[in-house]
Amino acid sequence: MKAKIVTQKALDKLKNNTQKALNRSLDRHIKLAVTGFSGSGKTAFISALVKHLTSQANKQNLPFFDVVREDRLIAAKQVPQRALDIPTFDYQGASACLLAEQPTWPASTERINTLTLALKFHTHSGLRAHLSPTSTVYLELIDYPGEWLADLPMLSQDYQTWSRNTLELLQRDKYKPYSDAFLSLLDVFNATDDVDEHVLKTLAQSYQQLLCRLKDKTKLAQLQPGRMLIPSDLAGAPVLLFFPVMPVDDTHESSQYRQLEARFEAYKQQVVMPFYKQHFCQFDRQLVLVDVLSALNDGPDTLQAQREALQHVMQVFNYGKSGLLKRLFYPKIDKVLFAANKCDHVSPSQQSDIALLLNDMLGEQRNELRFSGVAVDTMAISSVQSTQAKQVNDNGQHLECVYGKVLGENDWTTYLPPQPPNHCISAQQWPKYGFEFLSFYPQKAQQGNLGHVRLDHALQFLIGDKLV
Amino acid sequence: MKAKIVTQKALDKLKNNTQKALNRSLDRHIKLAVTGFSGSGKTAFISALVKHLTSQANKQNLPFFDVVREDRLIAAKQVPQRALDIPTFDYQGASACLLAEQPTWPASTERINTLTLALKFHTHSGLRAHLSPTSTVYLELIDYPGEWLADLPMLSQDYQTWSRNTLELLQRDKYKPYSDAFLSLLDVFNATDDVDEHVLKTLAQSYQQLLCRLKDKTKLAQLQPGRMLIPSDLAGAPVLLFFPVMPVDDTHESSQYRQLEARFEAYKQQVVMPFYKQHFCQFDRQLVLVDVLSALNDGPDTLQAQREALQHVMQVFNYGKSGLLKRLFYPKIDKVLFAANKCDHVSPSQQSDIALLLNDMLGEQRNELRFSGVAVDTMAISSVQSTQAKQVNDNGQHLECVYGKVLGENDWTTYLPPQPPNHCISAQQWPKYGFEFLSFYPQKAQQGNLGHVRLDHALQFLIGDKLV
Numbered sequence: 001m002k003a004k005i006v007t008q009k010a011l012d013k014l015k016n017n018t019q020k021a022l023n024r025s026l027d028r029h030i031k032l033a034v035t036g037f038s039g040s041g042k043t044a045f046i047s048a049l050v051k052h053l054t055s056q057a058n059k060q061n062l063p064f065f066d067v068v069r070e071d072r073l074i075a076a077k078q079v080p081q082r083a084l085d086i087p088t089f090d091y092q093g094a095s096a097c098l099l100a101e102q103p104t105w106p107a108s109t110e111r112i113n114t115l116t117l118a119l120k121f122h123t124h125s126g127l128r129a130h131l132s133p134t135s136t137v138y139l140e141l142i143d144y145p146g147e148w149l150a151d152l153p154m155l156s157q158d159y160q161t162w163s164r165n166t167l168e169l170l171q172r173d174k175y176k177p178y179s180d181a182f183l184s185l186l187d188v189f190n191a192t193d194d195v196d197e198h199v200l201k202t203l204a205q206s207y208q209q210l211l212c213r214l215k216d217k218t219k220l221a222q223l224q225p226g227r228m229l230i231p232s233d234l235a236g237a238p239v240l241l242f243f244p245v246m247p248v249d250d251t252h253e254s255s256q257y258r259q260l261e262a263r264f265e266a267y268k269q270q271v272v273m274p275f276y277k278q279h280f281c282q283f284d285r286q287l288v289l290v291d292v293l294s295a296l297n298d299g300p301d302t303l304q305a306q307r308e309a310l311q312h313v314m315q316v317f318n319y320g321k322s323g324l325l326k327r328l329f330y331p332k333i334d335k336v337l338f339a340a341n342k343c344d345h346v347s348p349s350q351q352s353d354i355a356l357l358l359n360d361m362l363g364e365q366r367n368e369l370r371f372s373g374v375a376v377d378t379m380a381i382s383s384v385q386s387t388q389a390k391q392v393n394d395n396g397q398h399l400e401c402v403y404g405k406v407l408g409e410n411d412w413t414t415y416l417p418p419q420p421p422n423h424c425i426s427a428q429q430w431p432k433y434g435f436e437f438l439s440f441y442p443q444k445a446q447q448g449n450l451g452h453v454r455l456d457h458a459l460q461f462l463i464g465d466k467l468v
Numbered sequence: 469m470k471a472k473i474v475t476q477k478a479l480d481k482l483k484n485n486t487q488k489a490l491n492r493s494l495d496r497h498i499k500l501a502v503t504g505f506s507g508s509g510k511t512a513f514i515s516a517l518v519k520h521l522t523s524q525a526n527k528q529n530l531p532f533f534d535v536v537r538e539d540r541l542i543a544a545k546q547v548p549q550r551a552l553d554i555p556t557f558d559y560q561g562a563s564a565c566l567l568a569e570q571p572t573w574p575a576s577t578e579r580i581n582t583l584t585l586a587l588k589f590h591t592h593s594g595l596r597a598h599l600s601p602t603s604t605v606y607l608e609l610i611d612y613p614g615e616w617l618a619d620l621p622m623l624s625q626d627y628q629t630w631s632r633n634t635l636e637l638l639q640r641d642k643y644k645p646y647s648d649a650f651l652s653l654l655d656v657f658n659a660t661d662d663v664d665e666h667v668l669k670t671l672a673q674s675y676q677q678l679l680c681r682l683k684d685k686t687k688l689a690q691l692q693p694g695r696m697l698i699p700s701d702l703a704g705a706p707v708l709l710f711f712p713v714m715p716v717d718d719t720h721e722s723s724q725y726r727q728l729e730a731r732f733e734a735y736k737q738q739v740v741m742p743f744y745k746q747h748f749c750q751f752d753r754q755l756v757l758v759d760v761l762s763a764l765n766d767g768p769d770t771l772q773a774q775r776e777a778l779q780h781v782m783q784v785f786n787y788g789k790s791g792l793l794k795r796l797f798y799p800k801i802d803k804v805l806f807a808a809n810k811c812d813h814v815s816p817s818q819q820s821d822i823a824l825l826l827n828d829m830l831g832e833q834r835n836e837l838r839f840s841g842v843a844v845d846t847m848a849i850s851s852v853q854s855t856q857a858k859q860v861n862d863n864g865q866h867l868e869c870v871y872g873k874v875l876g877e878n879d880w881t882t883y884l885p886p887q888p889p890n891h892c893i894s895a896q897q898w899p900k901y902g903f904e905f906l907s908f909y910p911q912k913a914q915q916g917n918l919g920h921v922r923l924d925h926a927l928q929f930l931i932g933d934k935l936v
Contacts, residue, residue: 080663080706080727084734087704088665111701195548197556232701233579236555238548259548266552 036289037221038146147226153312174301385451504757505689506614615694621780853919
């Protein structure tokens with residue numbers, strides 16, 4: 001009989017394996033999806049999150065983030081990501097913009113990317129403390145273009161429904177001037193004709209130009225299909241060459257209508273679904289950033305469209321039994337935070353109004369989400385500070401202003417923001433001259449430190465419970 | 469009992485369905501993969517094929533293409549493609565280059581694309597003729613970057629083997645000057661260290677620059693990983709951030725070596741495999757275009773490398789029981805044509821030497837392919853004519869010259885090409901001053917018609933048997 005010799009190395013390995021199994025069972029990986037329509041500030045948010053956790057994690061800076069306030073965070077650092085086929089989030093590039101002598105906002109997300117932070121901390125809880133004095137949580141951040149989020153609601157629509165909704169949207173007052181060229185081409189388009197690739201291409205290109213112009217000139221978020229705005233490897237593929245058409249009764253198999261319908265379905269099945277299947281069902285937590293001030297600037301049609309877009313997205317997120325995402329992907333998200341970003345473009349006392357407005361935009365859907373066991377919160381934040389609050393005395397009246405460098409201008413401005421509504425208002429209730437909130441450059445970093453508004457609240461809600 | 473009323477419409481439908489089922493069983497769809505390493509002329513070939521079939525299909529022009537010589541081709545036209553997620557081949561753009569007043573070669577393929585031609589013809593065969601006087605074959609052309617073809621042999625290698633082969637290649641005389649910068653970085657790289665993303669990125673970028681320079685300055689075809697040359701959506705993903713490293717003995721799980729190995733395997737599994745799985749196993753026929761003259765210009769190292777690359781590709785294509793592709797994808801390719809393209813850069817009497825040289829480069833592998841039931845042929849073609857043959861009398865001696873407009877120059881040149889070898893020659897057998905074959909612009913179209921050399925032979929071999 002051979003004697004069994006247990007070496008120290010074998011023991012260490014055993015211990016190591018046990019620790020590994022435990023890591024898994026203790027849920028030490030958190031996947032956080034940072035989402036939001038284009039322009040909502042996702043890239044800046046992720047950069048700020050990494051910056052604050054890796055080099056500004058002190059209780060003066062993040063007082064509402066428990067693990068920091070309780071002095072338990074030991075260190076945070078970027079580690080190799082697990083998904084090798086996803087580009088790494090360019091933290092260096094994005095933070096360089098924010099930390100520059102003349103700070104600017106980092107460029108918009110054009111594709112999915114990711115970054116993993118290891119957070120090492122002293123544990124609270126008996127179980128973990130007993131096993132090991134410290135614990136490490138791997139926080140995987142996933143960032144993807146807002147345009148892709150806008151596609152999600154398409155999954156629950158057929159071509160006919162999507163066409164009707166889209167054409168209705170395009171005909172609203174605010175968007176009509178941009179839609180005219182496409183709509184007049186559509187007027188002379190005969191959907192019952194035999195397929196003519198050239199005609200389809202011409203109209204699809206006109207529709208694509210329309211989407212690009214709407215993105216450029218308005219704040220309309222729900223621009224579908226989103227990949228028309230960032231075609232990348234799909235440029236020129238038939239799956240991107242479709243457009244909305246009013247339903248026709250009598251179509252034959254080789255008609256233009258049927259071809260468009262086939263392309264629409266292929267887009268859902270071959271472009272939208274794989275992305276959500278591969279990534280969405282893996283998320284634990286989700287942040288949805290919303291730029292409500294820009295929507296207010298854009299007018300009642302855009303506020304209404306943003307509200308609808310948010311509700312559509314939430315409908316798909318309804319994790320209850322009948323939710324589409326549930327049926328398709330079995331997601332495990334248990335917390336969703338809706339954050340009105342760039343809140344310091346208004347004065348501190350107005351920031352709660354923005355949070356209330358966002359809350360009102362979510363409407364009943366919010367309760368339904370909660371009912372199905374998802375924790376939902378709404379708040380107003382600025383992941384990167386862009387103004388300072390400033391009291392101005394105007395003939396004895398105290399005016400709450402903000403002070404910052406207006407986007408596209410060189411001078412610093414003291415500015416009295418208009419009062420934002422704290423609930424959704426209709427076109428009839430809209431102020432006569434509309435809203436005009438200004439946009440600002442990021443504030444200059446102080447000794448290499450970025451400022452923020454309630455980033456710590458957001459972190460506590462999103463991952464605080466995993467760091468105990 | 470309800471009487472069964474058979475309407476004319478129902479009968480038509482039945483007939484139609486029978487016809488459809490028959491179409492399938494009669495194999496009326498042909499998928500032709502047009503492959504070849506970068507610069508071998510794939511885009512020009514497809515454009516020429518479409519041009520000749522759609523508007524120059526007469527027996528004077530295509531005498532060796534049976535369906536045309538026998539006056540049986542009724543019409544060919546582009547029809548909607550079946551794969552909606554693949555960009556459509558830009559025939560308009562590519563043919564515009566070839567048909568211009570000052571013709572140029574179309575730009576290189578940067579991504580997969582496709583085009584479907586419907587070929588309507590009078591059938592020969594009793595069976596088909598009996599059912600219908602005419603028949604339609606759908607010819608699907610698939611074009612993809614040569615860089616992707618170069619990746620195929622990676623599938624049968626592990627990281628260690630690939631690293632050794634690649635480093636050996638980089639150290640050959642011809643490529644050493646370009647490799648030096650990367651190799652000296654590699655000298656101070658410690659593969660047993662813990663993963664340092666920054667170090668890996670720096671070396672991967674240096675390796676990428678090396679590949680780009682080799683592509684730019686030499687005719688080396690086997691540049692792996694091919695996606696480093698066309699990163700597209702994968703730019704910045706870890707799966708593209710690897711490079712060859714000499715094997716090390718003692719590596720731990722979190723070592724640089726293991727991370728590189730993991731990325732190499734991920735590249736094979738997540739990038740190369742899906743492409744071949746999705747597309748390759750569907751091909752019926754394959755054309756491999758080869759630019760042997762450029763390899764000869766580049767010297768013995770490149771001719772040798774091209775020979776190895778072709779043999780590697782053929783090894784993977786070995787459709788016999790033990791072939792890798794067979795095991796992975798169950799392909800059904802039954803005919804492969806290797807064509808030395810741009811053959812009219814030498815005189816007509818030298819063209820057969822090029823075909824013989826290519827045949828010799830394929831070596832034994834060719835027989836093995838045949839043995840496993842694949843018809844293989846080799847020929848020298850010019851899908852688009854770029855010179856005219858010209859006899860020059862030099863002091864009573866008849867010189868077989870070519871006459872054309874040399875690439876990058878403005879004037880027309882009469883040129884006596886060097887004699888190409890008709891078999892592989894070694895560095896020792898290489899002529900002292902090497903080879904210097906010139907490259908030419910396409911010849912100007914005559915009354916809108918393109919010229920070609922043996923395009924009809926190629927068509928007859930590749931699809932002639934399906935048009936009977």
